[in-house]
Amino acid sequence: MKPFRKRTYAGPGDFFDDLRFLAANRRTLNRLMHGGGLDPAFRERVMLAVTQVNDCRFCIHAHGKMARDAGLPPDEVRALLGGSFADCPEDELPALLRAREWAEAGCAPDALPEGPLTERYGAETARALVLAMRLIRAGNLAGNTADRFLYWVSRGRLGGD
Secondary structure, eight states: OOOOOSOOOSSHHHHHHHHHHHHHTHHHHHHHHTTSSSOHHHHHHHHHHHHHHHTOHHHHHHHHHHHHHTTOOHHHHHHHHTTOOTTSOGGGHHHHHHHHHHHHTTOOGGGOOHHHHHHHHOHHHHHHHHHHHHHHHHHHHHHHHHHHHHHHHTTTSSSOO
8 A cells, every 4th residue: 555645634632733723723713714804815715725735635526615605707717726837816825825835834833824915914814814824724634644544444445645
């Protein structure tokens, strides 16, 4: 059986750290996911940029649909999931590049690029971007961890690449 290669939670402590963070920010996250604090299309572009790196099949499906519901054309969604920002609005590119860079570096919560985002977008938008990135990280790692479990119990028949 070949090794499972997707990013997952290293252990329960990491998972519970994310849950505590999300619970502590639940009001802001609720507002963020219902159109407040960040344009829904921008939010979904950020989430797809992180998901593309982490390759969570559940998040790819869910946020692909959410992106289309937010008005992104199917071609742009496919491009984002392929790693291309060519069709994205120019003013969103710095955030998308930061999100991808952060994801490629391992999505460490303490390495979120809030400072550079604040300089570019202002404190409120930067905070919303950071929360979106942290939320999708949690979703990606939880989905991939579930897939790793499926992969293990099925001896590589389910949940793999």
